[in-house]
Amino acid sequence: MPSPALGAVYVHPVKSLASLAADQAVVEPWGLADDRRWMLLDSENRVITQRQQPRMAQLSAELLPGGGVSLAAAGSPSLAVEVPDPARTVTAELHRSKVEVVMASGEAHTWFSARLGAEVRLVHLDAPSHRRPVDPEFGRPGETVSLADGFPLLLTARSSLDALNSLVAEGDHPDEGPLPMDRFRPNVVVDGTQPWAEDGWKRIAIGEVAFRVVKPCGRCVITTTDQRTAERGKEPLHTLARHRRDGKHLLFGQNLIPETTGMIRVGDPVRVLG
Numbered sequence: 001m002p003s004p005a006l007g008a009v010y011v012h013p014v015k016s017l018a019s020l021a022a023d024q025a026v027v028e029p030w031g032l033a034d035d036r037r038w039m040l041l042d043s044e045n046r047v048i049t050q051r052q053q054p055r056m057a058q059l060s061a062e063l064l065p066g067g068g069v070s071l072a073a074a075g076s077p078s079l080a081v082e083v084p085d086p087a088r089t090v091t092a093e094l095h096r097s098k099v100e101v102v103m104a105s106g107e108a109h110t111w112f113s114a115r116l117g118a119e120v121r122l123v124h125l126d127a128p129s130h131r132r133p134v135d136p137e138f139g140r141p142g143e144t145v146s147l148a149d150g151f152p153l154l155l156t157a158r159s160s161l162d163a164l165n166s167l168v169a170e171g172d173h174p175d176e177g178p179l180p181m182d183r184f185r186p187n188v189v190v191d192g193t194q195p196w197a198e199d200g201w202k203r204i205a206i207g208e209v210a211f212r213v214v215k216p217c218g219r220c221v222i223t224t225t226d227q228r229t230a231e232r233g234k235e236p237l238h239t240l241a242r243h244r245r246d247g248k249h250l251l252f253g254q255n256l257i258p259e260t261t262g263m264i265r266v267g268d269p270v271r272v273l274g
Contacts, residue, residue, distance in 0.1 A: 004270040006206050007158055007191035008181070013069050013185040014122070015039035015147050016049035018060040019182050024265040027209045027258050029129045030144045031152035032187055035064055039147045040103070040112060040120045044178070045138045046093045050222045053116050054230040067124075071108070073115050079110045086126040095149060134257060138214040143257055151255035154217055155198060156186040163195035163250065167239045176235040182227045183236065184219070184253055190270050202227065207268035210259040218249035 010019040013034045026033040040048040042068070050056045061069040068082045081104055088158035089100040101123035108122040125131070134151060138149070145152050161181055168177035181189060188206065201213040219240060224232045240250035 001194075002192040003270075004192040006188060006264060006266055006268040006270055008186075009188040009264065009266055010182075010185070010189075011035045011063075012059040012185065013038060013063055014058045014059075014071075015047070016222075018057060019185060020060070020062065024263055025187075027153075027261050027264055028166060029258055029261060030128070030146045031258075034067065035187060036147040037067065037125050038069060039092075039101075039123060041092055041101075041123055041127075043119050043121075044093075045090060048094065048116075048118075048120050050225055051220060053118070053120075054225045054232060055116055057225055057227045057230050059112075059115060071111055076115065079107060079111045081105060081122065083126070084124055089126075090123070092123060094132070094147065097130050097132050099125065099147070102126055102242070114130055122198075130179070136230060138255075139257060151214065152258055153187040153211070153256040154185065154253050155188050155190060155204075155211075155213070155256050156181060156184050156253040157190045157193050157195070157198050159193050159195045160189075160198065160252070164239065164244075167243055169237050171235075171239050171242070173234045173238060176233045179223075179236055180227070183223045183225070184217075185222065186253060188264070189254075192270075201254065201272055201274075203259070203273035204256075205269075205271045205273055206264045207262070208260075209262045209264055210273065211256040212259055213254050214257050215255045216246070216249070216251040216262055217253040217255055218246075219252050223252070 009022045009025050060072045070078050070080050072078045084102045084104050086102050092099050092101045104122040112120045134143040134145050165178040244251045
């Protein structure tokens with residue numbers, strides 16, 4: 001078996017929109033640069049994701065110089081959105097936490113609302129001081145996260161997906177497989193490991209950047225959403241419930257907290273430090 005290496009990198013400029021593959025990315029203390037710096041809110045300033053709006057998977061955001069995004073949807077004109085003036089923030093509810101964000105332009109709100117059929121607003125996370133603390137059960141004082149659900153990065157392993165797809169093929173819904181990696185919305189994908197090896201990792205290095213492996217990722221309904229059609233099925237949650245259950249959590253992938261910063265590149269060696 002080849003040595004473990006970084007097989008893919010994904011950035012999600014707008015939370016819950018289509019993943020953006022990259023050859024390399026800068027690791028910041030709170031996650032990959034430009035990852036999940038934008039998100040959608042409802043009329044009560046609560047986060048909107050594919051959990052509520054599976055059609056978000058069919059919308060995409062390309063990065064623009066300076067941190068802006070170019071929004072795109074099939075059959076629609078794109079819209080360039082610049083980083084808003086940070087002078088005035090609003091408090092948004094992101095799952096069980098609060099975060100200070102800045103409203104984007106009215107044009108952006110209109111663009112998303114028209115495509116999702118609901119009143120939504122686009123917001124941006126600006127200053128590092130507005131990052132949220134990582135769950136203190138797993139994080140250390142001063143460790144923060146941007147607009148990801150809970151942790152700065154999510155790691156998955158190609159061999160573990162292959163093993164999961166084998167279980168899906170043997171299960172009750174074989175026609176739904178094999179599932180692609182984009183169902184799990186990782187930041188980094190590791191190649192060249194044994195299936196589920198990541199379950200035993202405590203610390204790793206990707207290239208020269210070190211990470212703590214802090215917590216398995218409990219999966220939600222987004223993983224059942226086809227990222228191209230926005231249609232939902234039973235898998236992988238049905239199979240994870242049989243084979244990868246820990247209490248009420250169905251596990252796939254590992255959450256990471258950076259210990260150092262720097263550039264990671266596809267092809268970088270992945271070393272297990274503990």
